[in-house]
Amino acid sequence: MxxxxxxxxxxxxxxxxxxxxxxxxxxxxxxxxxxxxxxxxxxxxxxxxxxxxxxxxxxxxxxxxxxxxxxxxxxxxxxxxxxxxxxxxxxxxxxxxxxxxxxxxxxxxxxxxxxxxxxxxxxxxxxxxxxxxxxxxxxxxxxxxxxxxxxxxxxxxxxxxxxxxxxxxxxxxxxxxxxxxxxxxxxxxxxxxxxxxxxxxxxxxxxxxxxxxxxxxxxHIAVTRSADAVEYTLVQPYIPQSEINDGSKFEEQFARLARLSAKGRDRSRLVLWPESGVPDYLEDGYPTRYYLQMTAGGDPKLARARIGTVIGPQSTLLTGVVNLNIGTNASGVPAAVSARNSVMALDGKGAIIGGYDKAHLVPYGEYLPMRTILQPLGLSRLVAGSIDYLPGPGARTLDLGPQGKAGVMICYEIVFSGHVADKANRPDYIFNPSNDGWFGTWGPPQHLAQARMRAIEEGLPVLRSTTTGISAVIDANGVIEQSIGMGKAAAIEGLIPPAKPPTLFSQWGxxxxxxxxxxxxxxxxxxxxxxxxxxxxx
Structure with a gap:
């Protein structure tokens, strides 16, 4: 030997x-x-x-x-x-x-x-x-x-x-x-x-x-949750990447989200939808031509009210959305000049009660670096559209009242150790919506594994809702309590696992x-x- x-x-x-x-x-x-x-x-x-x-x-x-x-x-x-x-x-x-x-x-x-x-x-x-x-x-x-x-x-x-x-x-x-x-x-x-x-x-x-x-x-953290533990419904609608931008599928996609979210609409709960989950623009202020077929009347209030009826009057929704920044083009016509990859919080009436804009954007995915040089060479972003996304200000905590305090990290952001939670306003949990439909068989399990590392590192549970898998609820020890595999449309329900006291790393980074x-x-x-x-x- x-x-x-x-x-x-x-x-x-x-x-x-x-x-x-x-x-x-x-x-x-x-x-x-x-x-x-x-x-x-x-x-x-x-x-x-x-x-x-x-x-x-x-x-x-x-x-x-x-x-x-x-x-x-x-x-x-x-x-x-x-x-x-x-x-x-x-x-x-x-x-x-x-x-x-x-x-x-x-x-x-x-x-x-x-x-x-x-x-x-x-x-x-x-x-x-x-x-x-x-x-x-x-x-x-x-x-x-x-x-x-x-x-x-x-x-x-x-x-x-x-x-x-x-x-x-x-x-x-x-x-x-x-x-x-x-x-x-x-x-x-x-x-x-x-x-x-x-x-x-x-x-x-x-x-x-x-x-x-x-x-x-x-x-393990004790299985018994406290009396004020937040109930959740986490949805994986199974939207293949080939259907994300297919307008003929938008109504079907929303119907799937609605069906999977229906159980428990009479209770107070947190509903979680993935990145790229809502096929419509929900902010006010867009020209009518920017509304998709989900809002037949061309009014974002109607779209949000429709979502409110889906989740129920006592519920709060966190969902991935795309928000546009509207300016004017060379002809003076209103046009989208940039976009934001966002999470929007809606209450049971469809009112916007909070939001988060993704801060750590993906080069070539959400923006084209050195666009003036690379675009003439034929390079482009890997996602639909020609306008770039703009970054948000960074980690922040959304106070959702009875649904607790939510930290948000959209998709790829969860891999950045030390940058996933607001140290000045520590959340109760981290919501990590994602679209993993891009990433074959190696990407999703590695992405999930890194979300588990953030949970252990910060002492915070992480809730991942993805379009195609793997969606999961991860406790503050990094243990997966529930999950939905790749290529499935399903929802899971339960009580959000409790957070641990701030870890040494969460304090010192x-x-x-x-x-x-x-x-x-x-x-x-x-x-x-x-x-x-x-x-x-x-």
Whole structure:
């Protein structure tokens, strides 16, 4: 066995770029929907060894880059599916877009590998792992906000447990997502270090601890809800992406929403509809030609009143909507000049009682960056329409009276650790409407998994309503209480799970992230010297 491993190691050193690519692909299999986390840890361990044995800073940099490029390309393969739902650009561009995007994203793992080589190349393997983990935390944090940020997927996502357990992600309240990624890397490096020294008992013990933590059940919040717990009806209407903008389907889509929402209209409850769920414009102030067939009279008040009759007089609705900003075109005719991806709160009479505009917009999905340069080259957004969406002001809490205080994160926004709740006005729960019809088979389960991480991190339940799946109610431990699978039209009912007290991360945010990075770096750089000094004096 040892001889075989030595042969594999020698081959990897002869072809380090191919080895890094293979290890990156192996590690990406740890993410949903495959969730082969032991294989993922093995891939990361191989990556640590490959960087540790690099002979120069250039080798370390390139080994980190190749690993990151392959790893993130496979993990983000769902992006290519979005190109099959638009007509302006060839579908094959999607399969080019993902590896091209990852040319940039791979810079961050490359920088982590470079930093570890420069700082810790002469230190023991376990100390090198600590330094690499600290550097990874910093670079993953940077990836989350530089150039608007793209943190999908964080490395620590692979250690989120199954639907009924948080796994090692139970540490999120005190680490945050990016520090959990560093911890994931250090665990893999620790396996590597004890195996390299043939300390089989230590390796078995570490494997037992990690496996036990991954499989251990959650310390559930009490099932009994308080007397003032909010009742909900969460709807997944199953609107395929091909029907989202099909005007002939709008009435049918609304009828489906109405049918699934009808049960419980005589009670006080919160009704939740997804992003892209309402096929009409509900704000006042649009020219008549902007109203769709759901409002036969061309009056938004009629549309809202119709919705009020669906949800019932004591209910409150949170639904995804598109709002237009009306100006004038070159001819002086009223026209839409921009749009907002929004959530609107309606009471049982159809009155607007609150709203939220999506703040973190998707490049190429909701706006075209550098439009004056890229549009003449034939590039366009991946969604219908030529006008760009404008961002809202950021996380805010909607006070819905008897339905509690709702935080709102629309679709992709839920992946941004530390930016999902208003710290000054903490909500009781987070509503995450989404349209996951774009994202194939890998995107929706990864999206759901990241929503679970936000629930654990913030100590808040998350309620996800999607057009096609996966919709779910997630408690503050990250456990999925109820769900609706992909490709189904259904509704689920219950009481919103209670929030936990504010977590350490919810209070300190990424100050805590950088503190963990500093701790890893200090331990990796300082402990070997302390131990050497202690041995010399002993």
């Amino acid at each position: 040892t001889e075989r491993l030595a042969a594999v190691a020698a081959l990897a050193q002869r072809f380090p770029a191919l080895a890094a690519i293979a290890l990156g692909l192996i590690a990406a299999c740890a993410y949903p929907p495959l969730h082969l986390w032991p294989l993922g840890l093995a891939g990361i361990a191989g990556f640590v060894w490959l960087v540790f044995t690099a002979g120069s800073w250039k080798q370390a940099l390139w080994r980190g880059w190749w690993f990151g490029w392959a790893h993130l390309t496979l993990a983000n393969n769902w992006i290519a599916t979005a190109f099959t739902h638009q007509a302006k650009m060839p579908e094959f561009l999607g399969w080019l877009a993902v590896p091209l995007l990852c040319i940039y994203l791979a810079i961050y793992p490359a920088l982590a590998a470079l930093a570890a080589h420069l700082l810790a190349r002469k230190r023991p393997l376990w100390a090198f792992g600590l330094v690499l983990a600290g550097a990874w935390i910093v670079t993953e944090w940077l990836r989350g906000w530089v150039f608007t940020g793209y943190p999908w997927p964080p490395l620590g996502l692979m250690l989120l447990g199954g639907w009924d357990t948080p796994g090692l992600a139970r540490a999120l309240p005190v680490t945050g997502t990016y520090a959990l990624s560093g911890l994931t890397l250090f665990i893999a490096a620790s396996f590597l270090a004890v195996l390299a020294e043939r300390r089989w008992v230590n390796a078995a013990g570490l494997a037992l601890v990690v496996t036990g933590t991954m499989l251990a059940p959650s310390l 990424h100050v805590l992230t950088l503190a963990w990075a500093g701790l890893f770096l200090i331990l990796g750089l300082g402990l070997p010297r302390v131990l050497a000094l202690a041995r010399s004096r002993g």
